[in-house]
Amino acid sequence: MEKSLETTNRSCNSVVDYVDEGSVNPTGRINILDADSTFIAYLPLDLPAFNDATDGTAYAPIVYDGTAQLDATAALFDVINRDSSSAWTGTVSTFSGLGDMKLNAVVLYQDSTVSLTEAYYAVPR
Numbered sequence: 064m065e066k067s068l069e070t071t072n073r074s075c076n077s078v079v080d081y082v083d084e085g086s087v088n089p090t091g092r093i094n095i096l097d098a099d100s101t102f103i104a105y106l107p108l109d110l111p112a113f114n115d116a117t118d119g120t121a122y123a124p125i126v127y128d129g130t131a132q133l134d135a136t137a138a139l140f141d142v143i144n145r146d147s148s149s150a151w152t153g154t155v156s157t158f159s160g161l162g163d164m165k166l167n168a169v170v171l172y173q174d175s176t177v178s179l180t181e182a183y184y185a186v187p188r
Contacts, residue, residue, distance in 0.1 A: 066188055071119040075186040078150060079113035079121040085146030093126065095155065095177060098138040104129040104177045113184065123182040131171040140164045142184075151184065 066074070082091035091112045095104045109125040137155040140163070144150055156162025157169055164179075171177060 068118070068188065071186050071188045072116040075116035075119050075121050075184060078186075079116070079184050080111075081148075081150045082108065082112040082142060082144045083110060085144045085148070087147060088145045091142065091144050091150070093129075093179070093182065094141045094143060095129070095131075095137050095171070096139040096141060097135045100139060101133075101135065103133060103135045103137060103171055104131045106177060106179060108182075116186070119188055120183050120185040126179045126182050128176050128178040131173055131175045131177055133173050135171055137166060137169045137171055 089107075090110045091108045093106045093108065094102060095106070096102060106129040107127040108123055109127075113121040113123050115121065139152060140155055141152045142150045153163030154161070155164045155166060155169060157167065158165045166177075
């Protein structure tokens with residue numbers, strides 16, 4: 064089974080548009096967590112958080128840097144909307160690993176800067 068390109072893009076947009084919903088926080092964000100889901104850092108997103116999908120993929124035009132709140136090993140991430148509801152989650156690894164999010168280093172130290180060069184959400188056709 065294969066979805067049409069329009070259906071694929073609409074599916075992707077419905078998920079990434081959810082990140083902009085809500086009114087409690089000024090923007091959506093990406094939370095970085097350890098293996099026990101303990102919060103380490105968050106990276107604010109722009110508003111809107113993602114561009115419209117092309118070929119089933121939507122990119123975040125801006126991901127602002129965050130600051131690690133404690134010494135910990137990043138293992139999970141959670142993209143949350145403006146009301147702090149989860150849009151999607153995934154795993155974190157170094158570039159040589161199999162994580163959904165790749166970081167240069169997964170061991171993060173308190174007060175260190177956490178940054179991403181790009182963030183995207185993709186829906187297979």
